[in-house]
Amino acid sequence: MTVRQRHNVKVSGAGSRAMVLAHGFGCDQNMWRLVAPAFEADFRVIVFDHVGAGGSDLSAYDPQKYASLEGYAADVVEICRDLGVRHGVFVGHSVSAMIGVLAAKRAPELFDDLVLVGPSPRYIDDHDHDYVGGFSEAQIHELLDFLDSNHMGWSQAMAPVIMGNSDRPELGEELTNSFCRMDPEITKRFARATFLADNREDLDGVHTRALILQCSEDVIAPRAVGEYVHARLPNSELVILNATGHCPNLSAPEETVAAIRAFV
Amino acid sequence: MEQESRSADLEEDLADLFENAPCGYLSMQPDGRIGKINQTLATWLGFSHEDLLGRRFQDLLNVAGKIYFETHFAPLLRLQGFFNEVALDLVGAGGEVVPVLVNAVERRDPAGEVRFIRITVFNASDRRRYERELLEARRAAEAASLELRELNLTLEARIDEAIEKRMQAEEAVRQLQKMEAVGQLTGGIAHDFNNLLTVIMGSLEAIERQTKEAASGPAAQRIQRAAAMAAHSAERAATLTARLLAFSRRQSLTPRAIDANRLVAGLADLLQRTLGETVVLETVAGVGLWRIFADPGELENAMVNLAVNARDAMPSGGRLTIETNNAYLDEAYVDSIPEPVSAGQYVQIAVSDTGAGMDEDTLSRVFEPFFTTKPVGKGTGLGLSQVYGFVRQSDGHVRIYSEPGIGTTVKIYLPRDRANEAATPESEAAPGLRAHGGDETILLVEDHDDLRVYSSGVLSDLGYRVLPAPHGRAALELLDAEPDIDLLFTDVVLPEGMDGRRLASEAIRRRPGLKVLFTTGYTRNAIVHNGRLDPDVDLIGKPFTSADLGAKVREVLDR
Numbered sequence: 001m002t003v004r005q006r007h008n009v010k011v012s013g014a015g016s017r018a019m020v021l022a023h024g025f026g027c028d029q030n031m032w033r034l035v036a037p038a039f040e041a042d043f044r045v046i047v048f049d050h051v052g053a054g055g056s057d058l059s060a061y062d063p064q065k066y067a068s069l070e071g072y073a074a075d076v077v078e079i080c081r082d083l084g085v086r087h088g089v090f091v092g093h094s095v096s097a098m099i100g101v102l103a104a105k106r107a108p109e110l111f112d113d114l115v116l117v118g119p120s121p122r123y124i125d126d127h128d129h130d131y132v133g134g135f136s137e138a139q140i141h142e143l144l145d146f147l148d149s150n151h152m153g154w155s156q157a158m159a160p161v162i163m164g165n166s167d168r169p170e171l172g173e174e175l176t177n178s179f180c181r182m183d184p185e186i187t188k189r190f191a192r193a194t195f196l197a198d199n200r201e202d203l204d205g206v207h208t209r210a211l212i213l214q215c216s217e218d219v220i221a222p223r224a225v226g227e228y229v230h231a232r233l234p235n236s237e238l239v240i241l242n243a244t245g246h247c248p249n250l251s252a253p254e255e256t257v258a259a260i261r262a263f264v
Numbered sequence: 265m266e267q268e269s270r271s272a273d274l275e276e277d278l279a280d281l282f283e284n285a286p287c288g289y290l291s292m293q294p295d296g297r298i299g300k301i302n303q304t305l306a307t308w309l310g311f312s313h314e315d316l317l318g319r320r321f322q323d324l325l326n327v328a329g330k331i332y333f334e335t336h337f338a339p340l341l342r343l344q345g346f347f348n349e350v351a352l353d354l355v356g357a358g359g360e361v362v363p364v365l366v367n368a369v370e371r372r373d374p375a376g377e378v379r380f381i382r383i384t385v386f387n388a389s390d391r392r393r394y395e396r397e398l399l400e401a402r403r404a405a406e407a408a409s410l411e412l413r414e415l416n417l418t419l420e421a422r423i424d425e426a427i428e429k430r431m432q433a434e435e436a437v438r439q440l441q442k443m444e445a446v447g448q449l450t451g452g453i454a455h456d457f458n459n460l461l462t463v464i465m466g467s468l469e470a471i472e473r474q475t476k477e478a479a480s481g482p483a484a485q486r487i488q489r490a491a492a493m494a495a496h497s498a499e500r501a502a503t504l505t506a507r508l509l510a511f512s513r514r515q516s517l518t519p520r521a522i523d524a525n526r527l528v529a530g531l532a533d534l535l536q537r538t539l540g541e542t543v544v545l546e547t548v549a550g551v552g553l554w555r556i557f558a559d560p561g562e563l564e565n566a567m568v569n570l571a572v573n574a575r576d577a578m579p580s581g582g583r584l585t586i587e588t589n590n591a592y593l594d595e596a597y598v599d600s601i602p603e604p605v606s607a608g609q610y611v612q613i614a615v616s617d618t619g620a621g622m623d624e625d626t627l628s629r630v631f632e633p634f635f636t637t638k639p640v641g642k643g644t645g646l647g648l649s650q651v652y653g654f655v656r657q658s659d660g661h662v663r664i665y666s667e668p669g670i671g672t673t674v675k676i677y678l679p680r681d682r683a684n685e686a687a688t689p690e691s692e693a694a695p696g697l698r699a700h701g702g703d704e705t706i707l708l709v710e711d712h713d714d715l716r717v718y719s720s721g722v723l724s725d726l727g728y729r730v731l732p733a734p735h736g737r738a739a740l741e742l743l744d745a746e747p748d749i750d751l752l753f754t755d756v757v758l759p760e761g762m763d764g765r766r767l768a769s770e771a772i773r774r775r776p777g778l779k780v781l782f783t784t785g786y787t788r789n790a791i792v793h794n795g796r797l798d799p800d801v802d803l804i805g806k807p808f809t810s811a812d813l814g815a816k817v818r819e820v821l822d823r
Contacts, residue, residue: 008666026335030343094335139327146328195331219322220334244296246334 001057003082007048007075008055011083013040018085019044019264020111022076023096024118026195028054028182031093034253038261042088048079050096052186063184068196069095073102089264093113093249094220095194102199104208113262114210118246119229120221121199122202131200132224137250140195147188203232210236213256217244237263288364288385294378296320305385312816321383324354326361337368337656341381344609345370351388357420363392364410410796432714436602439628446632447653454508461502468495488796507650517559517657521681524563524588524611525549530566535584538571542581545607555679556611562654569647570615570674585616591677593661610677617673622666630664650675665784667757672698701814702724704750705820708732709739709767710783711759719753719783722810723817736762736770743771749778751821756784756803781820 002209023031029047049056065071090111092100096120123133214226229237288305292446329352340347346369354362365386403455475484536545574584591612598605631652655662666672710716720730733739754764768780782803
């Protein structure tokens with residue numbers, strides 16, 4: 001199994017410079033279907049699925065490796081090296097924004113520009129350091145406990161959506177081959193790696209140009225977090241989008257594309 | 265007019281259906297805010313319409329729901345235009361949780377722009393409770409089946425173990441019964457033969473005497489020669505029956521207290537002559553040796569028989585080593601052998617050769633009378649039978665260790681003579697009563713299955729963690745996998761091309777400082793002089809008692 005097969009890598013576009021688009025927690029490369037085509041004229045557009053999501057190789061999931069975001073960052077580096085990416089653009093949504101930052105630290109030659117869509121280096125508030133992440137520790141643990149204990153609630157409801165459902169093959173067939181597939185067990189672990197992460201220190205020493213795209217009403221990554229990332233990355237720009245929610249790439253693709261285009 | 269009235273009725277009817285339907289309805293505007301919500305949903309949540317209009321659907325969810333909605337369901341809705349049967353928890357005005365199933369669908373205008381999102385909410389309180397019970401039941405069932413499976417697995421292992429033990433016991437009993445049966449048969453025949461031989465020999469003497477007195481001349485001389493030949497053969501037949509009687513333990517013994525060292529020393533000349541010039545005889549006398557209670561003549565016979573066997577096993581020369589030692593056979597050891605032997609103090613006389621050795625098949629039959637590996641006419645097949653019969657009749661024990669191509673050691677244990685000695689303090693007399701335990705990890709390498717099980721059991725009982733391996737390769741694999749091994753306890757002679765000495769040096773190369781204890785059925789002198797081991801290694805001879813092993817292991821570990 002090659003790296004490209006492992007991550008269901010798709011390459012399109014006519015440009016020479018690479019633009020790597022990374023999806024976040026909860027979906028797969030379909031997240032970029034409304035954004036990616038806009039860059040195909042000027043870039044070599046690369047999309048992929050993290051291991052455990054979409055069309056990735058589930059057997060490659062190693063709980064130890066993917067217990068922290070570093071494991072995912074190592075994959076990004078591996079994919080980019082395999083495809084010969086140098087001085088490219090990295091666009092990361094949600095948790096993949098920080099995964100991109102970690103990858104840029106590991107291999108600075110890969111990217112000249114980082115586009116961070118709804119980034120958060122830590123989701124849990126840290127009162128000792130006056131840091132607002134948007135969630136109390138108890139709330140995040142409520143989420144994780146819920147995922148751990150409630151197989152029937154989420155997974156059972158998610159099962160037809162995510163994995164296909166033997167009871168309703170028509171639904172399964174339709175959706176298995178469409179969007180946002182994710183193995184329920186891996187989802188739980190990915191949630192843990194994502195929402196318990198604290199990558200604030202990793203923002204230091206990143207000198208790559210960075211664009212932070214912040215939605216105006218984002219429950220997952222509130223504005224204060226976007227501002228924090230902006231303040232801590234010396235070579236960054238912060239753009240507040242009119243779009244609301246956590247997924248401007250889906251809810252406001254034109255605005256998202258325009259902001260990225262203006263930056264690169 | 266009538267038409268207007270009918271349309272007003274219809275409108276009222278529809279409004280009533282919307283507000284009071286058995287499920288919740290709400291419409292979200294393209295900006296995500298609630299534009300319309302029905303009474304049913306408002307009532308479930310304990311809010312008024314006004315409280316809810318202008319808020320976002322996500323605001324009605326608990327934290328987990330908010331995160332999941334943003335990361336999973338909002339993208340799904342946007343990508344495929346709908347989602348169905350998503351289980352979420354709504355939070356009511358008083359903080360109460362309302363479990364629901366949610367369907368959502370985008371409604372678009374002809375230009376493809378989203379006009380609103382219709383969300384249908386089904387109350388799933390009962391269903392969720394039912395699901396939880398189902399889940400609990402499934403977990404309980406899975407736990408039960410896991411337990412059952414484990415039980416089955418261990419049951420199989422337990423049955424296997426029991427069958428294995430049973431088969432070993434049956435084999436031992438069979439072996440013993442065979443020896444008993446052969447003993448009775450040969451003993452019976454020999455006894456009758458002795459009676460017949462007595463008559464024959466007496467008659468031959470009478471014939472000789474009477475022909476001498478009554479006649480002379482060539483005819484009488486021929487009769488006399490024939491009678492002398494017959495008498496000679498009858499004497500040989502009598503020797504043979506004596507040996508058969510010895511094996512069947514029906515010979516008459518005259519036991520008395522013997523100093524085995526003195527007996528061996530006195531026998532050295534005879535043995536050396538028996539062995540011939542190519543075999544070197546070495547005797548190692550144990551210090552402070554106890555006296556034994558046995559028939560000295562038969563013990564001498566046994567020693568000669570062993571020497572003859574050793575000589576025949578070493579046609580091109582070699583070394584015969586005779587050693588004496590005090591020994592203690594403990595309960596665990598005597599339980600492990602088929603013959604009824606009492607636990608207690610013995611003197612061990614070990615006779616080791618460097619000859620051809622024997623395979624297991626031969627070993628299992630070696631005490632049977634008339635069983636011989638020698639060419640026809642070379643041996644009677646009664647030598648070891650005599651040794652076995654004599655030792656058993658003397659309440660002793662005999663054990664043989666042999667490896668093809670390496671040599672054979674026969675160990676004879678004869679009971680200590682207690683009559684003529686002052687009682688020895690119990691602590692010294694029974695070292696087996698002292699426990700020498702520990703909790704270290706011991707890598708045990710022994711190719712003999714029964715012995716591996718025995719040693720493993722002894723060491724485990726003493727508290728050690730034992731990792732058993734049947735040969736050197738398996739031992740090295742264990743050594744690589746287990747970081748905490750404190751002691752390598754290995755047989756000197758191992759199969760598959762790696763003997764204990766090579767195993768030990770490889771193990772020490774991989775794990776410098778590793779402690780090593782060797783064991784062998786050969787005696788120390790035999791094996792060191794044969795160049796199979798260096799003189800300064802730690803070695804415990806087989807058979808060892810649990811006390812011997814415990815003490816030796818502790819001694820090596822504590823050094």
